[in-house]
Amino acid sequence: MKEYQLEITQSVDYPRCRIYRDFVHTLISDRTLRAGPNSHLFHYTVLCTYANFRTSYLRMDGITYTIRPGEWLCRVSDLMTWFRVRFQHQALAILSSLQQLRLITFSKLERGPLIRYRILAWRTHNTVLDYNCPCQKESGFFFMPISITSKFAGSYRFSELDIILDMWLSTIYKDQGVIGSDLGPVVYYRNGTGNPIISFSELAQRWGRSKSSVGRLLKKLSKLGYISLVSFPGRCGSVIYLNHYLSVMFQVDDVLIGKEDVAMQFNIKIKLPDDPLPADDFPLHTKLYVSKELLCVPKQHISIIVHETAKPLANQGFQCFKCAKAHIKLSPLSVDCQGTNHLSGDLPDQIQMDLVVHCGAGGTAVHFSLSISPAGTIHFERSGMNVCAK
Template identity: 55%
Template sequence: MPDYQLEIKQVVDYPRCRIYREFVQTLIADRSIRTNGGSGLFYYTVLCSYANFRTSYRRLDGITYTVYPGEWVCRVSELTACFRVRFQHKALSILKALQDRQLITFTQLGHGRLVKYSIKGWRKHNTVLDYNCPCQKESGFFFMPIAVATELISYGKASEMDVVLDLWLSAIYKDSQVLGSEVGPVVYLRNGTGNPLLNYSDLAQRWGLSRSTVGRLLKKLADLDYLTLMSFPGRTGSVIYLNSYLSTMFQVSDVMVDKDEVAMSLNIKLHIPEDADTAESIPDDPKVCVSDQLISVSKSQVEHIVRKVAQVLETQGISCFNCPKSSVKLYPLSGDCTEAVKGSGEKSNVLRIGMVIQCGNNHPIYSFELTMTPISTDF
């Protein structure tokens, strides 16, 4: 019995990601996530969250300091609390490490009690305002350059907090070039494939951790409701969706992610049951009209797939399949409705089907393209 891959389609690589300061404050306050590690992504993000967008003045120990865009001045004790380290010399060593990597510059003031730092390249990625005004530190957002975040996460062993930020910075939502992003905010590591499927070996190498540690950490983050982890059988891989991403980034309601919907959007194998191929044609259903030119697969198999598509579209708010006034029309998108593709040294037939949902007197309201790729089940 043949199996098929089914793809439903509806190229951008963003150089930076918006990070809300309130989200950073939430991470700082979450003591269930550990911060010990050598990556430095979390510490750099904290520094960026306090940096100014405009010139302001801060008075400490009787002295007024001018703080320019991309800079901030604070007590070393305050920085120690934000970094969640126990000793002030540890906070200063973190600043020294970031300065050695040419990401910041800093100076100790007030006989070592204060520190003033500047984020390098701040003006390139964040708007600098010309007027002077006090800057709020727990509201608004800043932009994090993806290149800097990637450089940091690959340096040393990542902490649990570094991993959370790496996943957040790698999230993609509703990008037609990334499979599965229409379903929800999916983690995509920008490897050029457009496929967000991940395996623990790649993540372990990226974060400087063991595969078993990666598995335990992702399960922990899932239990803490930071993410939804979906694993598929065999060596297919896993896909990660972020929880509370939409409410944080866009102030809209978060979406529920369905595994079957994700499987279809990622071209996961779709199995046709045995009884779907026993009938010579689609059961008597006036709502589904299949062109006689669709000869590459049996009509009964196409009808089975259409019903699966109906379940997916219904989760996205398109419930026309349940309406008695609607009908579905399937037709080939080319003369022979197949094209030769190469894979693993062999050729297979890819079936491209147009699907139109009509309402009333054959009035089209939705159009989709279905792509079906046969999968060999020989071992």
């Protein structure tokens, strides 16, 4: 019997995103998140949540109505609850705004305060089933196009619920073209760079808010458990990971995002002191050996670098960096291995080294290629791994 391995991904090239109805109901009932009168993205998503995906019949006030795919019939009071407004004219004004944006059409029925609406692009992005059957409104999912976010971006002031949905629609998971997506579901706004690092000023322009408002909002969402915010020093920007994304989208356990692991993906910047202490004052569980050919970088600095990088590597599962019997050896790469001899010259642009962790029980445990630039940026690449016998 053939064995198959299932790989879960959310690709950047896929033009649609699944939206689960129970997730939208969670947002509707979460009163800690605010919605505004112009929360177009949130309001449109709510209407899509209740839209039929096949033809069904609905009986209200003694009359049976035929509801076709992409349509739904509801009372104005239901819209007031979904949209979080107090008056009927506010709910009708929201529907009129979405109709002007050519996203829906709606009509008010003469018999009773009933509203019948239709999602215009429903058949384009969702499969329409031919047979008649009641449609569940509390479970299942529907597809929303990613392009809907660009339609709303920068056009109005996003509410907190709009921002949650905007990040949800822009999340990528395990796409080789997006840095850091292998660690967890990362928010990437498809700017063609493959780098999800984004600044508060860019988010402020996208969401129609000020930079200070964006900073306060992201901290609030982080405290509420919706996101994991990883901020980089200076003007580098921040990376946003969504919590509970995997459990909602794929029904698998969510992953814990560590800041050290994220820093390893986007290169590590370490500030070295002007007067470094001796190497012995930076204790490692392992013993460090540095080749004499690497005198262009002080051994004290290398000790600090290895000490700082050993922590995220240990968090990624390389427990050899915590073993007291292990030995770390640093030596320069040959010209054939690195392509260009970066060790030549007075001020090299980049130093490439070979980092090998030897197990005390014998054998090579882990093999890395280490690159160090004068700006303090460090990049690790695992070039091989042999499991040592203990």
